[in-house]
Amino acid sequence: MKTRRIDNYGKINRDKILSFRWDKKNYKGFEGDTLASALLANNIGIVGRSFKYHRPRGIFSSGVEESGALVTIGSKDRRDPNVRATTQELYNGLEASGQNAFPNVNFDLAGINNYLGRFFAAGFYYKTFMGIPPLEWGKGTAIWMFFEKFIRKAAGMGSASGLPDPDTYEHAHDFCDLIVVGSGPAGVAAAVEAAEKKLDVILVEQDSLIGGNQLAENDFDNSQIKNQLENLGIKIMTRTTAFGLYDNCVVGLLERVTDHISAPNVNIPRQRFWTIRAKHIIVGAGAIERHIAFNNNDIPGVMTVNASKHYLNRYGVLTGKRIVIATNNDSVYETAHQLSEAGANVTVLDSRTNFEIETNKSFEIRKGYVPYNINGSKKIDSLDISKSETINKSETINCDQVLLSGGWSPAVHLLSHRGVKPKWDYNNACFLPSDTKENITMVGSSRGLWNKNDCIASGIAGTTDALNRLGISKTNYFFPKPGGWKNPIQPLYEVKYKKSRSKSFVDYQHDVTTDDVRLAHREGFISVEHLKRYTTLGMANDQGKMGNIIGLSLMAELLNKEIPEVGTTVFRPPYTPISIGALSGRNVGKHFRPLRVTPMHQWNIDHGAKMIEVGLYQRPWYYPKENETLSDSYIREASTVRKTVGICDVTSLGKIAIQGPDSTEFLNRIYSNGFSKLQVGKARYGIMLRDDGIVMDDGTSWRLAENEYFMTTSTGEAAKVMSWLEELLQTRWTDLNVNVTSVSEQWAGVSVAGPKSREVLNNCVDDSLVITNNNLPFMGVTSTFLKGNIPCRIARISFSGELAFEVYVKSDFANTMMDLLWANAKKYDGCLYGLEALGALRVEKGHVTAAELDGRVTIDDAGLSKMASTKKSYIGSAMRKRGVLKNNDREILVGFFPTNLKETFNAGTIVCEKNNIKGQGIGRITSVTYSPELGHWIGLGFVKGGLDKWKDTNLVGADPVRNKQMDLKVVSPHMIDPKGERMYA
């Protein structure tokens, strides 16, 4: 096969030959090539099959707007689909393949779709989902169900590897005065001007080289610019895309660190996700050349004019031999000249009849002509052309390439991210950026400037604007006027083909044709946002960078309106696609979220604990012996606590120090029950309500001294309670003299529970007198010492319903405390118990936790009416009896037994009346456990009307998710020792 590479052109390094594979065959390219330029040099015209119709597609562009050459790079777990060949730098050993074709892009069996086009027109998916009229109107989607898997396979892009991503990604942060996006003439001028004015500048360029569109110029050399920028101390970030602008001048960048390297160092991340906080943003993102819609305008060999200039002057590839350029503007003539100089036979069709252009006559100009139809299927054989005045085929030109320039669209995307709507400019037939009050300035061709000197002037003006807005200077400046061509552009978006069943593409990547836009209009989808969704125009990963304006112009014509009246779609981040890996950075696997462990975490594991996640915390779940299962283990642990003694790590509870002269008053206001008479040396269980009267959290507060309390909260609500207390003290009750401090990390806590717990503690404390029933009665608190002179706090608090103590030491003493307690507990055949046994014990006692207190439950619902003081006002007291909260058919806390005691049930089971199993039933089961004490399964939950109403009725537990159903009876939630005699022992 002949190469298209030509001598004496391009800035590639011809001394460095790179091998690569394309569709399982070996090829060669040069250092400095992109995959696209290397494919073109190797005369490979077809690089993919289109999305819906599986039409052969080639390379349309030389940059990020590419909508044809989407390929898959790499293999196995490094397989990366939908990569633009035009921005993928070539490296030695690169492996790439075409997409969306079987067996390959040259011979694709699904190409038949091309002839079934009427089934794939706009709205295809919606219509198919709705059922096919008239057979299936209203009947749903039987046909869809049948065809779905075929359609999904057919209408796809590349496929992902399905394997875990072996690469690492990083999040990085930086700050600067000014960030300049784009290193074309405008961006560089802005950056230089700013650095000279002593601003701290970051210059971002998505390409591997700085220069912007100057890289397409044959005599451009960026080394001098690079030196200048570096000498000024500007931070240059190449291969980095500014993908989004956010509030307060925050810019999101994606840096592709190793995507261009064949065997990257494994210690380097593949990509970096940067968050830049700037004081001002200058966007010189350039402009994107549009194509023109006409019949068969997607045949491989169609390209934008500017792209062919890039391939010639940057990569030394002459993309065609007999080239027809179709245009409506002046921008193509330099390229036409250079292509013909490089040896191509060039004809320019210019839709305009009346204009002056200086050329050396090396190529033919056909004034007043437009392209009409391309002949050929896998390559261009010839082009039918038409006079632009009346559209009709007038003659046919033999050619192998058609280059298009339908005008230029400034890249206003980043400004659009900030909600700034662009304004239509009739003179230049494009959207221009509007002004914004934010510190963002658009420069260069992204504000519609078409020649280099204007771009440079705009860059300097942009920096002056930035300096003024930052209050550094007060200098007058002006931006050059948009435009800059000698002859005005003539709007040209579509050349209509007269025959039926033609395809004229608006959006190449999603196979959206001009007929699709017309169909959307006929069916009433005329708003821009509807048009977009109905046809999927602009919804592919190029976001319609080339085709959107053509779609808008067609709709404008159909509606007999002007383009700005039709509207513009809003561009949203990211400007170009970002890998999910970069978004997650290092927050993957075990680092997905922070992990909290208690100070005795390792001790627990060393003593056989299996751990479970509770919020961010790792907590002991159960401590299996030998071959015990979870259920063997927790049943043994719970029985041991009831029989002798057990030790449980309760460090994850929230702990808050409350200090200051108004502490008692403060607690009295935030808890529903009274705290004003709590004596020093006593603890009290308390319930906090929200302002709206619903239960927020429960816990205990220990009065350590006159003006000092130690509060515990539930594990899950610890952070919320802390913020809540701070909010009250800082915003509502600013006269209260109270200080709250989170001490959750400072204290390690265990529960020592069971009839033998006092005996165990006797052996562990310095002075066993302090924990006698007299000195430390139920809910008593003492500050004392464990053996070895370890200061500790002990409270007689029971969650299990047994005689029990909570012991807290400073976190550093956690392991010592555990060793001491465990050594003595073993003497009484005690056990270590985890969360599962803790749960079993508390369900038996009817104690509520987060499973019950789910943010919808009142004190009365939870059966804790006694905890609501009638002698004082407190947070939530005014609201807890409001409206629906006082209905007497509310769901009330109860216990559940299966009627047949051999049966089991699950949390989440819906409680229903017999013969009326439907909807939400009359209640729900929130917690279940096997009760070692009772010898069968028990549950806690809620039922409308509570125990009194259903005491003697057989109810049904419906568990449709598990396809289970059982008879239930409602019992008191206090299933064991209802009088609490054991706790007071």
Next chain:
Amino acid sequence: MIRINCPYCGERDHSEFSYGGDATINYPSLDASEKEWTEAIFFRKNIKGFQFETWHHSNGCRMWLVVERSTVTHEIKSVKPCHPDLQRVVENNK
């Protein structure tokens, strides 16, 4: 990303803060009527433009702040501590 200038810590990302709510509510006394509390808890203006709202510097100095923010543009006009004593300290240190 909104950047909030905490009077104690300096300008920080909004991800360091937790949103509170309407900063202009005068919460009734605890013994006030259900009606007054209903007004204070459930009735909110839906302001287009600048509004005063509370933010908690939860991953910073733990101060509750009154932030004057535009609901349209996220522009922030002023930030000050909720607590009047802290407001005075900030003023005096300006």
